[in-house]
Amino acid sequence: MTKLGSALFNRLVIIIPYAWLTIFFLAPFFIVLRISLSETAIAMPPYLPAFNFADGISGIGEKIGQFSFANYVFLAGDALYMNAYISSLKIAVISTVVCLLIAYPVAYGMAKAPSTIRPTLLMLVILPFWTSFLIRVYAWIAILKPEGLLNQLLMTLGLIDEPLIILNTNWAIYIGIVYSYLPFMVLPIYSSLEKMDLSLTEAAQDLGCTPIRAFWRITFPLSMPGVIAGCMLVFIPAVGEFVIPDLLGGSETLMIGKTLWNEFNANRDWPVSAAVATILLLILVVPIMFFQHAQAKADGEGR
Amino acid sequence: MRVIRGETMKSLGSIRRSFAPWADPTSVPFIVFRNVTKRFGDFVAVDDLSLNIYPREFFALLGASGCGKSTLLRMLAGFEQPTSGEIILDGQSLAGIPPYRRPVNMMFQSYALFPHMTVEKNIAFGLKQDGMPKADIAARVEQMLKLVKLDKFAKRKPHQLSGGQRQRVALARSLAKRPKVLLLDEPLGALDKKLREETQFELMDLQQQLGLTFVVVTHDQEEAMTMADRIAVMAHGKVVQVATPAEIYEAPNSRFVADFIGDVNIFDGTVSSADNGRVQIETEAGFAVRVVSAEQPAPGAKAGFAVRPEKIRVSRDQPAGVPLNAAQGEIWDIGYLGDMTVFHVKLKSGKVVKASSLNAVRAVEDPIGYDQEVWISFDENAGVVLKD
Numbered sequence: 001m002t003k004l005g006s007a008l009f010n011r012l013v014i015i016i017p018y019a020w021l022t023i024f025f026l027a028p029f030f031i032v033l034r035i036s037l038s039e040t041a042i043a044m045p046p047y048l049p050a051f052n053f054a055d056g057i058s059g060i061g062e063k064i065g066q067f068s069f070a071n072y073v074f075l076a077g078d079a080l081y082m083n084a085y086i087s088s089l090k091i092a093v094i095s096t097v098v099c100l101l102i103a104y105p106v107a108y109g110m111a112k113a114p115s116t117i118r119p120t121l122l123m124l125v126i127l128p129f130w131t132s133f134l135i136r137v138y139a140w141i142a143i144l145k146p147e148g149l150l151n152q153l154l155m156t157l158g159l160i161d162e163p164l165i166i167l168n169t170n171w172a173i174y175i176g177i178v179y180s181y182l183p184f185m186v187l188p189i190y191s192s193l194e195k196m197d198l199s200l201t202e203a204a205q206d207l208g209c210t211p212i213r214a215f216w217r218i219t220f221p222l223s224m225p226g227v228i229a230g231c232m233l234v235f236i237p238a239v240g241e242f243v244i245p246d247l248l249g250g251s252e253t254l255m256i257g258k259t260l261w262n263e264f265n266a267n268r269d270w271p272v273s274a275a276v277a278t279i280l281l282l283i284l285v286v287p288i289m290f291f292q293h294a295q296a297k298a299d300g301e302g303r
Numbered sequence: 304m305r306v307i308r309g310e311t312m313k314s315l316g317s318i319r320r321s322f323a324p325w326a327d328p329t330s331v332p333f334i335v336f337r338n339v340t341k342r343f344g345d346f347v348a349v350d351d352l353s354l355n356i357y358p359r360e361f362f363a364l365l366g367a368s369g370c371g372k373s374t375l376l377r378m379l380a381g382f383e384q385p386t387s388g389e390i391i392l393d394g395q396s397l398a399g400i401p402p403y404r405r406p407v408n409m410m411f412q413s414y415a416l417f418p419h420m421t422v423e424k425n426i427a428f429g430l431k432q433d434g435m436p437k438a439d440i441a442a443r444v445e446q447m448l449k450l451v452k453l454d455k456f457a458k459r460k461p462h463q464l465s466g467g468q469r470q471r472v473a474l475a476r477s478l479a480k481r482p483k484v485l486l487l488d489e490p491l492g493a494l495d496k497k498l499r500e501e502t503q504f505e506l507m508d509l510q511q512q513l514g515l516t517f518v519v520v521t522h523d524q525e526e527a528m529t530m531a532d533r534i535a536v537m538a539h540g541k542v543v544q545v546a547t548p549a550e551i552y553e554a555p556n557s558r559f560v561a562d563f564i565g566d567v568n569i570f571d572g573t574v575s576s577a578d579n580g581r582v583q584i585e586t587e588a589g590f591a592v593r594v595v596s597a598e599q600p601a602p603g604a605k606a607g608f609a610v611r612p613e614k615i616r617v618s619r620d621q622p623a624g625v626p627l628n629a630a631q632g633e634i635w636d637i638g639y640l641g642d643m644t645v646f647h648v649k650l651k652s653g654k655v656v657k658a659s660s661l662n663a664v665r666a667v668e669d670p671i672g673y674d675q676e677v678w679i680s681f682d683e684n685a686g687v688v689l690k691d
Binding site: 204205206207208209 | 380403411415417418429432433480
């Protein structure tokens, strides 16, 4: 009886995450997918075909027949969207690399710090989250604008004669994204470095590695799970980032999140914005799935 | 026959092999610790320690945790630098030489196998760092795998191995570079008892076969006694005694060593006479001890007599020689261990003495039982006199 009960309990526990994913990810995705296959209309909601339970199953089947890929064809035909995707990916890749270059030494330093001060250092990394994300991005406007804190400082020091134009350029977007997402890179790398057995690097040195070589042969490969997790946590939201390019970026910045927002709110073209979102999802999910598949295969080797 | 403290004595215990470079004044030590001190802040981990280790020796550093034995090993490997003093290996000072340039390799307590590499790659790691040609590496790895009987596991990752197999990989990896000295930090600590006993003998065979110098750190006295040619018993950063296992056991130089290694009964008392290589002590346990002793304390001095349980006889009949080296008491406790029986005998003075006897026959007609009046006795060369 208890065995049966625990088996039932195990099933229930497994159902919870699946149910969560179905309700909050899969269902919304299908709604978006459906809209992306519809056509714009002056209606409420602003697209056709609109489903109505009164139509019955045959009615729904008939409406599914009305679906078209016109929006996707439109996206492919307009260079604006392609450019926005490419620009977003470029900004996200560069930001992720910069985050990694800054975060790795920080995480390494934290992991090597005496265990008594580690909690404090961890606290300092998490501390910015105590302020609203939006407020912190606004604060960057005050820092970066032509008469802002940064320019005042540099001019007072005599390093520059006239203000640097940073705000409303891609530079401001890089600064904003790197600043905002840095903790998401630091934390997973820190956690993978912190739990690493110190005797591993000692063993590497004992076997003839200089400390630098020991780092590249042992420490870095073993921290890869943290690096990968950190890169995903930065890269994925950075691709679709809307607030930072909207507040810090200029008119020349093209990012897909902003394009999507414009289609949805300014143009009120739900089907096209849904198509933009679907393509974005595919761009992000498909490579990650391939990557994880390859990873699982590599782990399975030698068993 | 060997010479101990100027007096000719029969060889103590069993001699494992005729190998005793430490007794030969012409032999040159391989590793020399000269007045080595290591401080961590206020804590003195190793305190003005001097020690010689000879080529091809299996040397054990034995002590409780925190006695400085691991620090000593880590200084030899190069992970710690002595605060003062000097360490010499094969005639060369090791000062300022980083771990990756020292001709020693270490087997870590946690094994420290690289989890992202196969067994093969773990073993090849050190050879690759030396820039050995690929074909030679492959040959050496194969040889090492055969040596530790893991040929079938070359492609496995460490997490796919059992504890005993991991221990072998660690051993193979540390031996692959053919170091001049192999350092072993609690090499068998993570293995279960049966495997540990087997592995002890394998390690000894391996050391003989390869002709290397092994320095092993352990807190397990049985392990040290089984494997080592000589043992250094350490306490509070100092070496208390360096000697062969048999000497450590049969002729401890202090109460600490006598007590640390094995079981012992110590009878405290006052020396009444010391002559002709014999010392008589009037013990607080209410009887007199007259024993052979190299140590000759002056009459009137406080001294203790240490004697191991297996050297004490328990009998119902009064032994010869009373009142010397014998006392009357009653059986207080009996512990039957199978191969032997341990008696706790309470003397008239209240002191409880441990005595053990081998169960050489399966059944005794009239065994000694609880609460019986018995005599304990021992020979005049059964133990050692310890000065206070």
